[in-house]
Amino acid sequence: MNVHNAELVISAVSPAQYPDTPLPEIALAGRSNVGKSSFINTLINRKGLARTSGKPGKTQTLNFYLIENALHFVDVPGYGYAKVSKTERAKWGKMIETYLTGRKQLKAVVSLVDMRHEPTADDVQMYEFLKYYQLPVIVVATKSDKIPRGKWQKHAAVIKKKLNMDPQDTFVIFSSETKEGKEAAWQAIESYL
Numbered sequence: 001m002n003v004h005n006a007e008l009v010i011s012a013v014s015p016a017q018y019p020d021t022p023l024p025e026i027a028l029a030g031r032s033n034v035g036k037s038s039f040i041n042t043l044i045n046r047k048g049l050a051r052t053s054g055k056p057g058k059t060q061t062l063n064f065y066l067i068e069n070a071l072h073f074v075d076v077p078g079y080g081y082a083k084v085s086k087t088e089r090a091k092w093g094k095m096i097e098t099y100l101t102g103r104k105q106l107k108a109v110v111s112l113v114d115m116r117h118e119p120t121a122d123d124v125q126m127y128e129f130l131k132y133y134q135l136p137v138i139v140v141a142t143k144s145d146k147i148p149r150g151k152w153q154k155h156a157a158v159i160k161k162k163l164n165m166d167p168q169d170t171f172v173i174f175s176s177e178t179k180e181g182k183e184a185a186w187q188a189i190e191s192y193l
């Protein structure tokens with residue numbers, strides 16, 4: 001998809017605030033700092049619409065971006081930020097669980113992991129949660145520009161194994177620096193719309 005129009009329509013904390021439209025939704029989840037805002041901005045050809053986080057874990061809202069009047073990207077606040085209190089974490093958990101398990105418009109989830117490292121316990125937990133609810137997942141391995149191309153397949157194998165990745169899910173190697181994987185990511189997303 002070649003995106004010309006994208007706008008933030010609502011930062012929601014409860015279902016009453018979700019947009020009242022039948023448009024398909026693609027949620028995006030990942031640890032703070034994984035490169036989620038950069039991924040969104042790359043896909044929608046914008047520099048700074050999705051906020052790149054100076055303060056990881058700060059955004060505790062579900063941000064709905066309307067793309068080309070055709071779909072919503074739903075930016076799920078980043079997880080795994082140590083300085084968030086237990087109460088905050090519980091609130092975050094409840095909010096995303098409510099959204100991910102109850103939203104009819106949700107077609108698939110983009111789960112972002114840092115390609116340089118083995119997925120963390122939080123990454124694995126998120127993936128298992130999504131699979132438990134039978135949601136299609138597009139696993140996006142970010143920051144591929146930081147790894148020599150010759151090692152990509154090795155890193156990909158480590159990630160797939162650690163996540164015990166469902167062979168039906170798509171795996172995309174991505175970089176917001178080089179735009180590697182931009183087309184593949186859009187293709188995967190569009191296959192679920």
Ligand code: GDP
Binds near residue numbers: 035
């Ligand atoms: P978020 O917290 O998941 O939204 O992550 P951001 O998109 O704000 O990115 C976190 C940091 O990683 C920033 O310093 C980005 O510049 C950097 N970053 C994000 N994507 C890439 C990438 O593909 N390559 C490189 N080298 N750095 C990236």
